[in-house]
Every structure is written in C-alpha cells, then in structure tokens.
C-alpha cells in the first residue's frame with residue numbers, strides 16, 4: 757500500500773501520541789525514541805516514496821536527502837541504527853503497523 761495517500765492523519769496523530777505517552781523520557785534512548793516518532797510522523801505525512809508490505813511487516817522508504825531506500829522492520833540500514841540508536845524509519849514502521857491494527 758502507498759502510505760502517504762492512504763493514511764488517516766487524525767488516526768496517525770492519535771497513534772503517535774499514544775506511543776509517545778508510553779515512553780519514559782528518562783529511560784535509555786527514551787528521548788531519542790520520542791524524537792524519532794515525531795520525525796516519523798512528519799515523514800509519513802510528507803514522504804511520497806513510502807510503502808508498507810503487510811506480509812513481511814516491512815516499511816520501504818526512500819530518503820530524498822540521502823537518496824537511499826531503507827527497509828525498516830526491526831532492523832534498518834541507516835547510520836542511527838548502525839550506532840544502536842532509535843531511528844525514524846523503525847519508528848515509522850511501528851506507527852504504521854499500529855495504525856493498521858487499530859483500523860482493522
């Protein structure tokens with residue numbers, strides 16, 4: 757499915773708010789995840805090169821800034837993931853999965 761055109765933005769905002777609420781900002785990487793989720797919302801709303809594969813639960817997204825295609829499902833290929841940090845690609849993948857669960 758193509759994300760940018762099919763996503764309900766109100767539901768996305770709700771799912772993102774719920775996810776952020778569950779994160780303890782004082783936990784390890786807590787602030788980073790909150791940051792990653794905020795960036796993921798912007799990315800989901802604005803990146804036209806994003807699609808979700810429900811079978812493999814993976815999110816394909818093309819980054820216009822680095823011209824790279826990332827496949828996020830638990831792992832990722834970006835620099836943040838390499839360093840062991842949260843990244844917006846995985847945050848976006850989780851948000852979309854949760855969004856699909858709540859709309860089903």
Ligand SMILES: [Zn+2]
Pocket residue numbers: 826828832833834835836837843844845846
């Ligand atoms: Zn990533």
